Structure formats: structure tokens, C-alpha cells
Amino acid sequence: MRIEALELFWIKMPMVGKFTTSFGTTQEREILLVRANAGGAGGWGESGADGVPMYSYETAATGWHIIERFVAPIVLAEDWPEQGTATAFAERFAGWRWHPMARAAVEEALWVLEAERSGVSLRSLYAGDRPSRDRVPVGISLGIQDDFAVLAGQIEDALGQGYRRIKLKIEPGKDVSVVEPVRERFGDIPLMVDANCGYRNDPQALEHLKALDRFELLMIEQPLAHDDIAAHAPLQAELATPICLDESIHSVRHAARAIETGACRLINIKASRLGGRAVALAVHDLCAAHDVPVWCGGMLESGVGRLHNIALASLPNFQMPGDLSASRRYWQQDIIDPFVEVDAEGHVTVPDTVGLGHQVMIDRIEKNLVRYARLSG
Ligand code: OSB
Ligand code: MG
Numbered sequence: 249m250r251i252e253a254l255e256l257f258w259i260k261m262p263m264v265g266k267f268t269t270s271f272g273t274t275q276e277r278e279i280l281l282v283r284a285n286a287g288g289a290g291g292w293g294e295s296g297a298d299g300v301p302m303y304s305y306e307t308a309a310t311g312w313h314i315i316e317r318f319v320a321p322i323v324l325a326e327d328w329p330e331q332g333t334a335t336a337f338a339e340r341f342a343g344w345r346w347h348p349m350a351r352a353a354v355e356e357a358l359w360v361l362e363a364e365r366s367g368v369s370l371r372s373l374y375a376g377d378r379p380s381r382d383r384v385p386v387g388i389s390l391g392i393q394d395d396f397a398v399l400a401g402q403i404e405d406a407l408g409q410g411y412r413r414i415k416l417k418i419e420p421g422k423d424v425s426v427v428e429p430v431r432e433r434f435g436d437i438p439l440m441v442d443a444n445c446g447y448r449n450d451p452q453a454l455e456h457l458k459a460l461d462r463f464e465l466l467m468i469e470q471p472l473a474h475d476d477i478a479a480h481a482p483l484q485a486e487l488a489t490p491i492c493l494d495e496s497i498h499s500v501r502h503a504a505r506a507i508e509t510g511a512c513r514l515i516n517i518k519a520s521r522l523g524g525r526a527v528a529l530a531v532h533d534l535c536a537a538h539d540v541p542v543w544c545g546g547m548l549e550s551g552v553g554r555l556h557n558i559a560l561a562s563l564p565n566f567q568m569p570g571d572l573s574a575s576r577r578y579w580q581q582d583i584i585d586p587f588v589e590v591d592a593e594g595h596v597t598v599p600d601t602v603g604l605g606h607q608v609m610i611d612r613i614e615k616n617l618v619r620y621a622r623l624s625g
Contacts, residue, residue: 249286249330251361253624254320254354257281258308259550259616260299263578267548268391270419270446272302277578279550280308280350281613282315284323284357289364292608293356294553295349296520303444303495303547304349304521308618311350316623319354324625331366334358334373338526348498348523355524356556364603371559371598371605374525380562383595387413387569388577389442389546392422396429403434410594412569413438413466419446423456427463438569442469445495448476454486466568467492467514477502480511490514494545498522503531507538514568516545519560520553528560536565544570551575551584555604558588562598572596583612 259279266275278299284291297306322340329336337358341351363370371380388411393399403414414434416426418441427441441460447453448471457471467490472479474495484491490513497503497515499522506512515535519528535542544561547553554572561570574596575587582588584606588596599605 249328249333250625251284251286251323251328253285253622254315254323254357255283255285256312256315256619256621256623257283257613257617258312258619259583259613260618261550261579261616263548264576264580266391268393269417269442270392270444272300274298274548277548278308278618280311280353281550281552282353282357284354284361286361287365289361291357291360291362291364292552292604293353293358293360294549294556295353296518296547296549296553297349298548306347306349310347311353312619314347314350315354316621319350320623323354324623331362333362335526338524342526349520352520352522352524355526356519359525360604367602369600369605370556370603371562371600374529374559375563379564381564381598382600383591383597384558384561384566384572385412385569385594386572386590386596387411387415387438388573389415389571390417392417392419396426399426399430400433403430407434407437409574410590410592412594413440415440415442415469415571417441418443420450420456424459427460427465431463438466439463440466440469442494443471445470445472445474447471448473454483457483457487461488465489469516470494470496477506477511478509480506481509484510484512492516494518494521497531500527500530500534503534507535507540513540515540515542517542517560517566518545518547519556520547525556525560529563532563532565541565541567543568544572546571546573548578550579551582551588551606552604552608554588555584555599555606558596558598569594581612583609585609
């Protein structure tokens with residue numbers, strides 16, 4: 249099979265509210281979407297990268313460059329198997345060390361294209377011969393707030409909407425002072441924190457994080473440097489609270505090393521960070537074999553990336569609620585129809601219709617378009 253064209257859509261969408269982490273604030277999200285076309289069918293994928301390199305060195309612009317110059321020429325020149333297109337792509341590019349988000353966006357598009365052409369759901373392709381679920385529990389990720397009353401209002405709303413777990417962003421100086429009043433006000437809710445590497449230069453990281461143990465959090469996500477898995481092992485040995493790694497895990501090898509050395513007890517899976525569903529699945533399976541639960545992280549995705557995350561999170565070792573919020577949590581008008589909704593029990597439904605499962609609204613993409621290209625052989 250030949251891929252006739254790869255279309256790139258670089259969009260910029262305002263967020264309904266600003267989102268602050270220890271690495272910066274996002275108010276407007278730049279997103280790179282890819283559509284892969286063959287034989288009248290099209291499949292959509294999304295790069296998790298933003299317009300600014302903060303979480304990752306990748307941006308919408310670097311993704312554009314890598315795909316246009318290096319990935320598309322190969323994708324458009326080669327003959328791909330009709331079944332297993334996306335797997336063949338992942339294998340073809342597995343030796344590329346970097347730019348995982350650019351590769352993941354193309355891989356995602358090929359998964360949906362393959363689902364469309366085979367008349368099956370994305371979920372069934374992602375699951376393969378593994379069992380998968382019809383609905384998955386969701387948590388919400390809340391940014392750093394200066395005003396506790398604002399944060400408390402957001403938590404109250406989220407619990408009212410059914411969210412199964414609350415994640416609070418923290419940084420040195422905004423940890424116990426945030427978690428303590430939340431525990432006092434909301435009691436025993438499922439609660440966790442994410443430091444986004446914020447304690448990497450804190451000489452008192454251990455003391456500061458140990459002070460969180462008494463709040464019985466589900467986990468502390470990525471306290472130390474992204475490039476220092478090893479530093480998390482002695483920290484985990486001292487903490488009662490499980491450490492979950494996000495930014496540090498870019499490969500199956502990283503996951504294996506983190507588990508072996510006791511650097512964490514949980515892993516956050518983002519297919520974008522890992523370079524696609526193929527690696528995400530391998531990390532999922534490795535963790536399952538070691539009894540390490542995983543959960544699905546998010547990158548403030550549009551509906552396209554959100555639906556990919558939801559399909560992935562239907563796999564069995566995604567044992568904890570994922571960052572898979574409703575479309576309206578981030579977007580006034582998401583680019584999919586219908587929007588992703590969270591039900592009263594805090595679940596999102598995993599579509600089982602053909603392809604991505606929701607319609608991608610090209611008029612909404614065009615309204616937010618920064619740059620477009622159609623690359624063909
Ligand atoms: O660390 O999980 C993170 C958003 C952008 C970059 C990194 C992270 C996040 C989130 C939000 O926590 C997750 C989401 O709801 O998409
Ligand atoms: Mg995180």
C-alpha cells in the first residue's frame with residue numbers, strides 16, 4: 249500500500265483557563281496534527297508538543313520540520329503492508345533516537361488510517377489480542393494557583409463532575425502549603441501531586457517531599473530531573489509515597505532501569521513522549537510483567553490526541569485514572585464532534601466505532617490554522 253499524502257495542520261487554540269506547572273504557564277496551545285491519506289481514507293494523529301519547548305525540546309515547528317524533511321519522504325516513497333501499517337512504520341523508525349513526538353504523530357495517523365481501511369476501531373487495533381475496556385476512569389490535573397480559594401473551587405467542580413482523582417501541580421514552596429488545606433477541606437479524596445522536575449535543584453528535596461508522606465498521596469510524579477532516573481532511587485527508598493516517573497521515561501530501557509533500581513513504583517505512559525503506541529505498549533507490558541501499574545498521562549491534547557490516549561488507556565495495566573479530561577476542561581470548542589465527555593461516575597467511553605470514533609471537524613481546524621501543507625510523493 250502507498251500512502252498518497254501526509255497533511256500537516258499546525259493550529260493555535262486558546263485554552264479556557266491558564267495552566268501553570270513548575271516549568272511554566274500555558275494559555276494558548278500550539279498543536280501539530282497529521283492526516284495520512286490512502287485510497288480515499290484518512291487517519292488523524294497529534295504531536296504532544298507545544299509551541300514552546302518546556303516539557304520537551306520538541307515544538308510544533310520542530311515536528312513540522314522533522315516530518316516534512318525526514319519522515320514524510322520515507323513514508324511517501326515506500327510500500328507499506330495493508331495490515332500492520334503502523335507497526336511497520338514504528339519498526340522502520342525505531343532506530344531514530346529523537347523527536348518522539350513528531351514520530352508519534354505520524355504513527356497515530358497511520359493507526360487510524362489502518363483502522364479506517366480495515367473497518368475496525370482504533371481501540372481494537374491498539375489492544376491487539378489483549379483485553380480492552382469499554383470505559384476508563386479519569387482524573388483531572390490542576391495547575392498551580394496563587395489563590396487557594398480558586399483551587400478549592402476547581403477541586404469542588406471536578407469532584408462534582410465525577411473525576412476520580414485530583415492531581416495538583418506543586419513546586420518547592422508550594423507543596424505542603426497546598427496539600428494540607430486540600431486534605432483539611434476535602435478529606436480522604438484520591439489525591440496526588442506532580443512536580444514536573446521542580447525539585448531537581450532543591451538541596452532539601454528529600455525533606456520537602458518527605459513532609460508530604462503524612463498526606464497519604466497516591467503518588468508524587470516526577471520530583472527530580474528528567475535526565476536523572478538514578479537520583480529517584482534513594483529518594484524513593486526514603487519515601488512512603490510512591491514515586492511515578494513521567495519526564496524521565498523515554499524508552500522501554502528507561503522503564504526497565506527505573507523498575508530494577510527502585511527509582512519509582514508507578515509509570516505515567518504518554519505515547520507522544522515515548523515515540524508512539526508501539527513503544528507505549530511495550531512499556532505497558534514490561535510494567536505489567538513487574539506488577540508496576542501504569543496510567544495514561546496527557547499533554548493538553550486536542551480531541552485527536554485525547555481519543556488516541558483514551559484508546560490506549562483501555563488496555564488492562566492502565567490501573568489508575570488517566571489524565572483524560574473532558575474536551576471542555578481545556579477547550580471552548582474542541583476540534584472533534586462529539587466532544588469527549590466525563591460521565592457522572594468519572595469515566596470516559598472508549599469508542600468502538602470504525603477509526604478514531606469521533607468526527608474530526610476540519611472547519612474548526614481551519615479556524616485555528618497557523619500553517620498547512622500537503623506532502624505527496
Ligand atoms: O506533567 O503530566 C504532565 C500537561 C502538559 C505537560 C505535562 C503535563 C501536563 C498535565 C496535564 O499534567 C495533563 C492533561 O490533562 O492533559
Ligand atoms: Mg507529569
